Amino acid sequence: MSTAPDLAMPTTITATDPAKAAAAPRIRLLSHGFSIEHPDPELGERLMADALGVADREAMHGIIRQLVKASASGESSDEVNLAFMISMVKSIKPRDSIEAMLVAQMVSVHVMAMRCAHHLANADDLAQHDSAARALGRLARTFPAQIEALNRYRSQGEPAITVQNVSVGDGGKAIVGNVTQHASVIVSDKNTVSAARNAPKASGSRRRPASADAKRKAQA
Structure with missing residues (x-):
């Protein structure tokens, strides 16, 4: 009994169902390329482009063509494998073209790694x-x-x-105020007060009256 999804069944998305309308459509492989299965072709392309994280139709078609080639098993493309790869790309949610290319590479590397694991498990000799x-x-x-x-x-x-x-910081100087830290740089605002700088002044101001009183008592 096969557990592969039935990709021949059309995806029915109606305008009255916002949740389904927002879902990215499936890709159907054809003898001359592929098609996006959606009742509204323009909306289907827009949904697929959003799911792949690309900005326009050309980028979307380019990413899909590359995934189709990466999904190939032998000489023919694997529609079930392609559906898996596109699903993985959508789940990672690339946000721009850079992420779209990188995520497509990640999914392709995973597929190739699984193929190598299959070849390793079925190797007939030491060289393989x-x-x-x-x-x-x-x-x-x-x-x-x-x-x-x-x-x-x-x-x-x-x-x-x-x-x-x-x-x-170093030397025991305290910086009091709004501190903005980015990476390893610490910058204080213009109203920062150095507690260590003010400390000697405060102690000196308390000692002066005591010294003046002692001098007057000595003269008396």
Whole structure:
């Protein structure tokens, strides 16, 4: 019994169902390319472009064509495998063209790694075993590097964190005021008061009256 989804069934999306209307449509492979299954072709392309994180029709078609080639098993494309790859891209939710290309690479690397794992499990001799093991190792190292690259790209442009507190730096000088910290740089506002600088002045002002009183008593 096959558990593969029935991709031949049309996706029925009506305008009265906003949840279904917002879902990205399926891709159907044809002998000359592919088609986007949606009652409204223009809306279907827009939904697919949004799901892939690209800005226009040309970029959307380019990403899909690349995924179709990456999904191929042997000489023919695998529609079930393609549906899985597009589903994974949508679940990661790329936000722009850079993320769309990187996520498409991540999904393709995963698919190739699983193929290498299959070849490794079914290797007939030592040469096939070693070849599949080396390829699987390289792909397994590439995938987490891609995840790190995506996280690093997404973290760019995050706002600096502003904290109102007392920050004590080297030498025991306390900075009181609004402190904005970004990366390893700490900048205080213009109204910052240095507690260490004011401390000697306060102690000196208390000692002067005592010295004057002692001098008057000595003269008397």
